[in-house]
Amino acid sequence: xxxxxxxxxxxxxxxxxxxxxxxxxxxxxxxxxxxxxxxxxxxxxxxxxxxxxxxxxxxxxxxxxxxxxxxxxxxxxxxxxxxxxxxxxxxxxxxxxxxxxxxxxxxxxxxxxxxxxxxxxxxxxxxxxxxxxxxxxxxxxxxxxxxxxxxxxxxxxxxx
Amino acid sequence: xxxxxxxxxxxxxxxxxxxxxxxxxxxxxxxxxxxxxxxxxxxxxxxxxxxxxxxxxxxxxxxxxxxxxxxxxxxxxxxxxxxxxxxxxxxxxxxxxxxxxxxxxxxxxxxxxxxxxxxxxxxxxxxxxxxxxxxxxxxxxxxxxxxxxxxxxxxxxxxxxxxxxxxxxxxxxxxxxxxxxxxxxxxxxxxxxxxxxxxxxxxxxxxxxxxxxxxxxxxxxxxxxxxxxxxxxxxxxxxxxxxxxxxxxxxxxxxxxxxxxxxxxxxxxxxxxxxxxxxxxxxxxxxxxxxxxxxxxxxxxxxxxxxxxxxxxxxxxxxxxxxxxxxxxxxxxxxxxxxxxxxxxxxxxxxxxxxxxxxxxxxxxxxxxxxxxxxxxxxxxxxxxxxxxxxxxxx
Numbered sequence: 001x002x003x004x005x006x007x008x009x010x011x012x013x014x015x016x017x018x019x020x021x022x023x024x025x026x027x028x029x030x031x032x033x034x035x036x037x038x039x040x041x042x043x044x045x046x047x048x049x050x051x052x053x054x055x056x057x058x059x060x061x062x063x064x065x066x067x068x069x070x071x072x073x074x075x076x077x078x079x080x081x082x083x084x085x086x087x088x089x090x091x092x093x094x095x096x097x098x099x100x101x102x103x104x105x106x107x108x109x110x111x112x113x114x115x116x117x118x119x120x121x122x123x124x125x126x127x128x129x130x131x132x133x134x135x136x137x138x139x140x141x142x143x144x145x146x147x148x149x150x151x152x153x154x155x156x157x158x159x160x
Numbered sequence: 161x162x163x164x165x166x167x168x169x170x171x172x173x174x175x176x177x178x179x180x181x182x183x184x185x186x187x188x189x190x191x192x193x194x195x196x197x198x199x200x201x202x203x204x205x206x207x208x209x210x211x212x213x214x215x216x217x218x219x220x221x222x223x224x225x226x227x228x229x230x231x232x233x234x235x236x237x238x239x240x241x242x243x244x245x246x247x248x249x250x251x252x253x254x255x256x257x258x259x260x261x262x263x264x265x266x267x268x269x270x271x272x273x274x275x276x277x278x279x280x281x282x283x284x285x286x287x288x289x290x291x292x293x294x295x296x297x298x299x300x301x302x303x304x305x306x307x308x309x310x311x312x313x314x315x316x317x318x319x320x321x322x323x324x325x326x327x328x329x330x331x332x333x334x335x336x337x338x339x340x341x342x343x344x345x346x347x348x349x350x351x352x353x354x355x356x357x358x359x360x361x362x363x364x365x366x367x368x369x370x371x372x373x374x375x376x377x378x379x380x381x382x383x384x385x386x387x388x389x390x391x392x393x394x395x396x397x398x399x400x401x402x403x404x405x406x407x408x409x410x411x412x413x414x415x416x417x418x419x420x421x422x423x424x425x426x427x428x429x430x431x432x433x434x435x436x437x438x439x440x441x442x443x444x445x446x447x448x449x450x451x452x453x454x455x456x457x458x459x460x461x462x463x464x465x466x467x468x469x470x471x472x473x474x475x476x477x478x479x480x481x482x483x484x485x486x487x488x489x490x491x492x493x494x495x496x497x498x499x500x501x502x503x504x505x506x507x508x509x510x511x512x513x514x515x516x517x518x519x520x521x522x523x524x525x526x527x528x529x530x531x532x533x534x535x536x537x538x539x540x541x542x543x544x545x546x547x548x549x550x551x552x553x554x555x
Contacts, residue, residue, distance in 0.1 A: 079227045080234060082332055087223050107222065122224040126252065126259075129225065134250045136234045 015061065024056060027066035031074065037093045038085050038100070040078055047077035047138045055131055064124065067094070068116050072124035080136050091118045181251040181260070185211070192502055197258070201265055204248075211248060212265040218257045228329040229259060235305060235328040236263075243296035245316060245326040266316035266324045268492060269500040270381070274312055274388050276503060281490060283449065285321070286385045287478070288485035292323035293378065298470035300331070301371040307331045308349040310377035312384055313501040319492045334370060349373070352400055353390050354380045358464050360401045361422040372464035375473070379459030386445055386452070398428065405429060408462055409436035416462040451478035 015023070028049055035045035051073040056066070071094050078085040088107065089100035094114045107118035129136070182188075185202035192199040197215040204211060216229055236247035248262040270289070273281075293315060300307055307328065314327040330349050350359070356376035359369065383391040392407070394400030401424075405411075410429050411419035419425045438460065439446060439453060446453040455476050458468040468476075479485070 075224055076230075079225070079230050084223075084227055118222065122222075123256075125224045126218070126256075130252050134233055134237065136230065137238050 020061060023061060023066060024052075027070050028052060030067070031070045034070070034090070034093050035074060037098070038074070038089050040074065040085055041081065041083055043140060043142065044074065044078045044081050044083060044085070046140055046142070047081055048073040050138045051077060051128060051132060055128060058131060064127070065116075067114055068120060068124050069128060071114075071116075071121045072128050075121060076125050076128060076136070080138070087118060087121065091121060094121075181249070182253075185213070185262075188213070209248075210265040212263050214261045214263065215253070216259045216261070218259060225259075231331055232328045233261070235331050236261075239300060239303060239305070241296050241299045243292045243323050243325055244299070245324045263326075264324070266318055266326070267500070268317045268319070269313050270315040270317060270323075270385075271312040272500040272503050273317060273492070274384060276507070281385060281388070282483070282488055283452075284483040284485055284488035285490040286382075287483070288321060288488055289315075289317070289323055289385065290378075290382060291474070291479055291485050293325065293381070294470050294474050296323070296325045297374055297378065298474060300325075301374070301470055305331055305333050306369075306371060307374050307377075309351065310374055310381065311351045311354045312381055315381065316500075317492065321488065321490075321492065334368075350377060352394060352397070353392055355400065356464065357401060357404050357416075357462055358418075360397050360404075361419065361425040369464070371469060372467045375459055375467045375470065376464075378470075378473075379456060382456055382459060383442075386442070386456075398424075401425075401428065404462075405434055407436075407438055407441065408460060410434045411462050415466075418463070449478070449481070451476070451481060454478070 031048060031052065032045055035048065040048075048070070052066075052070060055064075055069060055073070071090050075085065075087055075090055086100070088102075088105070091107070091109075092100040092105055094116075095109060095111045096113050110117060184205055186205050188200050188202045190198055191201045191212070197217045200213045200215070202211055202213055203209070218225060218229075233247070233250055236245065240246075245266065246264045248264065250259065250261050252258070253260055297307065297310075307325070308330040309327060310325075314325070316324040316326050318324065350356075350373060354377040356373050359373065380391050392400060392403040394403050409415075410433055411417075411425070420430075438457060442453050442456065455468075455473065455478050458476075459473065461467045
């Protein structure tokens with residue numbers, strides 16, 4: 001049937017839908033950890049997640065490694081949200097370091113966990129921007145929730 | 161990254177950029193270039209619209225796409241207004257490292273009009289420019305953004321008098337304070353001449369700022385339109401502050417109570433009392449129409465909290481008085497002879513060469529510009545460009 005034909009032309013045929021879901025979900029969880037270690041704000045991480053999901057709505061996993069795209073999404077999101085993160089720091093955390101430092105680090109470093117040099121993150125950032133069609137503004141519900149809580153005049157300890 | 165070296169060595173008249181998107185345009189002519197890349201004018205094959213294509217070469221540095229480029233794209237994308245430059249499309253060139261932004265082509269800018277046009281700028285023209293600018297600014301501020309680089313060379317203008325605000329390289333979104341995002345509030349925003357006093361005194365850039373910073377720049381632009389020369393042409397931050405205080409007087413408990421909190425202000429002005437001479441300087445205009453000076457005074461308030469907002473300014477009675485903005489008699493030249501920043505630069509160069517020919521020894525003495533003449537002061541303009549460069553470097 002036509003459905004099966006579609007399936008065989010799918011570049012992700014090697015992954016089952018469940019596997020795909022798992023790969024993306026684990027990368028998103030990873031993205032949170034990286035964001036935390038790099039010192040990115042919650043808002044940056046949320047925006048990066050939205051970019052990540054939007055990208056894989058249109059592209060397949062075999063087009064671009066989710067780990068690489070996650071790093072690029074974080075870098076782009078930090079610029080949009082006006083609290084820029086250092087690209088080198090993001091790269092170092094992706095490589096598996098606990099805290100970024102300038103010692104023992106080269107932009108061409110790769111590990112088995114993350115086999116990409118810094119330059120590839122930057123190229124991927126541009127690619128991501130193009131794939132998002134340059135629509136980069138993301139609206140979050142955080143702001144309105146905070147305003148809502150403030151308007152409700154709840155005790156500060158309740159929501160912190 | 162694949163890079164073809166021959167790409168930039170060819171002359172502009174040849175079709176050097178190749179991609180599907182470039183094929184949509186014809187009559188591509190280079191009209192300018194800068195540190196970021198080159199600017200072309202072109203005609204859309206389908207709509208016959210004249211557009212400007214800005215190419216931005218992405219350098220292979222270690223921070224990826226410059227944040228200023230991202231700012232410009234996001235702001236132009238989200239802001240749709242008659243008086244804001246329209247962004248038609250964005251694409252990446254086939255070489256993979258040149259970003260192209262297609263924008264509507266607006267021939268003149270306000271610095272060219274102020275310095276180059278020999279006509280008298282009548283009240284209706286100034287009113288029309290101010291009204292359109294304020295409505296664009298109100299739209300920007302309503303969306304929670306700041307422009308942060310308002311100056312005459314960023315205000316573009318069509319031959320029919322329609323004003324278009326452009327250059328959003330420094331503009332930023334301001335999140336509500338309670339959200340607690342650690343945003344970095346750079347102090348190096350706004351070209352020095354148009355920078356408000358609260359940024360000049362605040363040495364460490366610790367305080368947050370808001371839409372008021374744009375309103376101060378609006379006041380400076382307004383005064384420049386009236387005087388036809390910049391209002392506060394300072395060379396350094398301290399000189400800039402002195403120029404402002406000389407005109408508006410020293411701060412006291414009534415007009416700017418926060419001033420004494422800042423070390424810089426205390427260092428220079430703690431024991432001085434300078435009166436406000438704004439009304440004296442604009443006496444001619446005050447006699448003509450008192451509302452002009454009233455609006456100017458409200459825009460140029462030392463205390464940022466007292467400064468008028470864009471929405472309030474639009475309701476100012478001056479805009480409803482005769483002559484109405486549509487009654488202007490100023491005729492702008494067609495797009496073939498653009499009055500813009502480049503043109504002013506060329507004129508400065510020409511005049512300098514002439515001056516050197518006439519009296520080669522005295523070339524450092526520039527003629528002093530009287531405040532109301534249409535002739536501009538070379539020295540001041542030169543400084544403006546060096547300060548612009550400085551700003552870019554600092555940034």
